[in-house]
Amino acid sequence: MQTELSTRLGVEHAVFGFTPFPAVAAAISRAGGFGVLGAVRYGAGEELARDLDWMEAHTDGRPYGLDVVMPAKKVEGVTEADIEAMIPEGHRAFVRETLAKHGVPELAEGEASGWRITGWLEQVARSQLDVAFDYPVKLLANALGSPPADVVARAHDHGILVAALAGSARHALHHKEAGLDVIVAQGYEAGGHTGEIASMVLTPEVVRAVDPLPVLAAGGIGSGEQIAAGLALGAQGVWIGSLWLTTEEAELHSAALIRKLLAAGSGDTVRSRALTGKPARQLRTEWTDAWEDPDGPGPLPMPLQGLLVAEAVSRIQKYEVEPLLGTPVGQIVGRMDSVRPVQAVFDDLTRGFERAIDRVNRIAGRA
Amino acid sequence: MQTELSTRLGVEHAVFGFTPFPAVAAAISRAGGFGVLGAVRYGAGEELARDLDWMEAHTDGRPYGLDVVMPAKKVEGVTEADIEAMIPEGHRAFVRETLAKHGVPELAEGEASGWRITGWLEQVARSQLDVAFDYPVKLLANALGSPPADVVARAHDHGILVAALAGSARHALHHKEAGLDVIVAQGYEAGGHTGEIASMVLTPEVVRAVDPLPVLAAGGIGSGEQIAAGLALGAQGVWIGSLWLTTEEAELHSAALIRKLLAAGSGDTVRSRALTGKPARQLRTEWTDAWEDPDGPGPLPMPLQGLLVAEAVSRIQKYEVEPLLGTPVGQIVGRMDSVRPVQAVFDDLTRGFERAIDRVNRIAGRA
Numbered sequence: 001m002q003t004e005l006s007t008r009l010g011v012e013h014a015v016f017g018f019t020p021f022p023a024v025a026a027a028i029s030r031a032g033g034f035g036v037l038g039a040v041r042y043g044a045g046e047e048l049a050r051d052l053d054w055m056e057a058h059t060d061g062r063p064y065g066l067d068v069v070m071p072a073k074k075v076e077g078v079t080e081a082d083i084e085a086m087i088p089e090g091h092r093a094f095v096r097e098t099l100a101k102h103g104v105p106e107l108a109e110g111e112a113s114g115w116r117i118t119g120w121l122e123q124v125a126r127s128q129l130d131v132a133f134d135y136p137v138k139l140l141a142n143a144l145g146s147p148p149a150d151v152v153a154r155a156h157d158h159g160i161l162v163a164a165l166a167g168s169a170r171h172a173l174h175h176k177e178a179g180l181d182v183i184v185a186q187g188y189e190a191g192g193h194t195g196e197i198a199s200m201v202l203t204p205e206v207v208r209a210v211d212p213l214p215v216l217a218a219g220g221i222g223s224g225e226q227i228a229a230g231l232a233l234g235a236q237g238v239w240i241g242s243l244w245l246t247t248e249e250a251e252l253h254s255a256a257l258i259r260k261l262l263a264a265g266s267g268d269t270v271r272s273r274a275l276t277g278k279p280a281r282q283l284r285t286e287w288t289d290a291w292e293d294p295d296g297p298g299p300l301p302m303p304l305q306g307l308l309v310a311e312a313v314s315r316i317q318k319y320e321v322e323p324l325l326g327t328p329v330g331q332i333v334g335r336m337d338s339v340r341p342v343q344a345v346f347d348d349l350t351r352g353f354e355r356a357i358d359r360v361n362r363i364a365g366r367a
Numbered sequence: 368m369q370t371e372l373s374t375r376l377g378v379e380h381a382v383f384g385f386t387p388f389p390a391v392a393a394a395i396s397r398a399g400g401f402g403v404l405g406a407v408r409y410g411a412g413e414e415l416a417r418d419l420d421w422m423e424a425h426t427d428g429r430p431y432g433l434d435v436v437m438p439a440k441k442v443e444g445v446t447e448a449d450i451e452a453m454i455p456e457g458h459r460a461f462v463r464e465t466l467a468k469h470g471v472p473e474l475a476e477g478e479a480s481g482w483r484i485t486g487w488l489e490q491v492a493r494s495q496l497d498v499a500f501d502y503p504v505k506l507l508a509n510a511l512g513s514p515p516a517d518v519v520a521r522a523h524d525h526g527i528l529v530a531a532l533a534g535s536a537r538h539a540l541h542h543k544e545a546g547l548d549v550i551v552a553q554g555y556e557a558g559g560h561t562g563e564i565a566s567m568v569l570t571p572e573v574v575r576a577v578d579p580l581p582v583l584a585a586g587g588i589g590s591g592e593q594i595a596a597g598l599a600l601g602a603q604g605v606w607i608g609s610l611w612l613t614t615e616e617a618e619l620h621s622a623a624l625i626r627k628l629l630a631a632g633s634g635d636t637v638r639s640r641a642l643t644g645k646p647a648r649q650l651r652t653e654w655t656d657a658w659e660d661p662d663g664p665g666p667l668p669m670p671l672q673g674l675l676v677a678e679a680v681s682r683i684q685k686y687e688v689e690p691l692l693g694t695p696v697g698q699i700v701g702r703m704d705s706v707r708p709v710q711a712v713f714d715d716l717t718r719g720f721e722r723a724i725d726r727v728n729r730i731a732g733r734a
Contacts, residue, residue: 198565200587220567229596
């Protein structure tokens with residue numbers, strides 16, 4: 001499965017796998033895809049350096065990428081504490097009450113919140129990049145708009161391609177004008193931050209808008225037939241995130257969450273502002289329901305909501321409070337029904353792709 | 368473009384074109400696709416008979432189908448007047464006020480409402496079927512669940528395949544259990560009544576759920592690459608509705624509406640209950656906004672909402688009140704940017720399909 005972009009990056013299959021787990025990213029690259037490690041859960045650069053060292057030792061020299069969450073708009077000199085101070089007390093009370101209603105225990109004294117959003121702050125993302133540029137990262141993706149011009153220039157100086165997610169042709173054109181190299185067209189059905197245009201419509205629209213830049217189809221892809229569909233829509237590859245959550249290598253550390261993912265159908269997700277303040281698709285839970293409740297205060301804008309709920313999410317995860325327990329995931333969750341090694345999942349993708357190509361060739365009278 | 372289903376129906380291309388306009392349906396069938404005439408706008412059976420006579424004279428013996436809107440649940444002895452009586456006065460006042468705010472003129476004395484929903488009433492749909500069974504209709508599709516068992520049996524007695532739209536695998540399975548022959552998997556991005564699962568995820572999910580029944584991919588399809596994608600997802604054909612609205616043969620009778628369709632982008636639709644009481648994708652207008660307004664009364668359930676707004680929609684259409692003027696249409700509206708004959712649109716679809724197959728074969732190393 002070779003496109004101009006996959007050839008340029010030196011990978012066997014034009015399958016880009018996004019994951020917060022180094023073991024998953026490395027396994028995707030070893031399988032012949034392109035693993036992209038999500039950096040948002042890292043705080044300081046040192047943690048990232050530790051995991052990039054690990055990636056270097058476990059990717060057999062295969063290429064891989066890094067995904068950061070860097071806001072395009074610079075906010076000078078704003079600290080996490082400044083942002084904390086902007087959160088209304090009513091919202092804090094709503095979080096406390098919702099947790100109390102479900103009997104969610106407190107974290108232990110001095111225990112840090114495991115779920116972090118500090119990677120969204122530009123200074124944190126920049127410190128991560130200072131580290132990343134010392135590694136042979138081949139692609140740098142940004143989940144929140146075009147990265148700042150100096151970051152794009154630095155990446156290009158290191159021979160790194162720069163990608164960004166886009167939920168509309170307009171966003172994609174903005175990325176092209178900012179000098180980016182690859183556009184990830186993130187359809188409505190995708191997990192995480194996403195817009196309202198579904199992949200079937202979005203992918204070809206973005207392909208035409210940014211031509212000749214390569215586009216990756218993201219959203220709803222978890223089988224070889226969906227890869228074939230994404231490529232038929234004009235993409236130079238597919239971007240798969242959710243599917244890896246239920247691989248053996250994923251470090252979810254929650255049997256309850258894995259159970260929920262395996263049990264969920266395609267209709268069990270919701271596009272909600274509950275987690276970050278921007279619409280992000282995730283498992284629908286009593287937590288997301290609480291934030292949709294017209295009698296509640298509703299979510300705050302990014303980045304306030306993420307800071308507001310960080311500790312709560314950590315507590316829900318740590319104590320596996322099932323009714324509230326969720327995760328960003330796309331509608332493809334309906335297809336995730338067993339825990340298997342990345343290599344087995346990847347083999348299914350490539351075999352399913354070949355079968356889908358066989359089938360469309362028969363339909364087209366070319367068999 | 369041949370599948371088992373297209374062969375069975377005797378059409379050259381597995382492209383099913385749904386349209387309320389006989390001239391469009393006939394042109395689709397003449398072009399080598401399968402035209403499906405929507406019957407919802409017809410009242411009594413005589414009107415339908417007149418247009419089916421016309422179809423017979425203009426399809427050159429090619430096969431075509433009929434789409435009715437028949438509720439699966441039978442409501443015995445309920446008349447339109449009974450349903451009218453269930454509409455709250457507050458909702459009627461809201462309609463009057465919204466129309467007055469935009470200066471929408473009244474219909475002339477004795478002028479009938481052109482926009483009808485009477486086709487949704489089971490007795491009307493049944494009188495249409497009494498007519499339709501006298502014509503060589505090859506496929507009967509129902510937009511509102513499985514048709515009643517006796518209707519399915521009568522269709523089968525006439526050698527007619529029965530299809531129904533499904534927005535989820537659960538709906539699709541229900542259709543299979545009701546003895547239906549074809550499932551139209553209607554993705555989130557589709558125009559008209561639609562669920563929340565996007566085509567990329569829905570199509571293969573429905574294919575697996577109802578195997579070996581044939582599935583048509585509906586929602587987001589308006590180009591040959593999207594046809595290739597739908598078929599790669601396992602469909603035995605595609606179901607295209609919106610795209611024909613801006614063909615020369617379409618009888619929209621509104622230059623303003625055509626202008627709005629040509630100008631709209633993929634983000635200019637909304638899934639709203641404003642038109643029928645069930646979520647249906649349509650152009651976003653000040654009319655749909657009014658029904659979303661938290662200070663307004665909100666839409667009534669089907670079939671009340673359709674009866675409530677029927678005259679208002681007719682007035683908005685007749686006087687082409689632009690801010691309120693809309694129509695059911697899918698996200699593919701972003702691609703509809705010129706008015707052309709059906710044959711030219713169809714030729715683009717088949718040529719684009721061949722190009723998409725060429726491309727995926729190159730990617731798969733089979734060129």
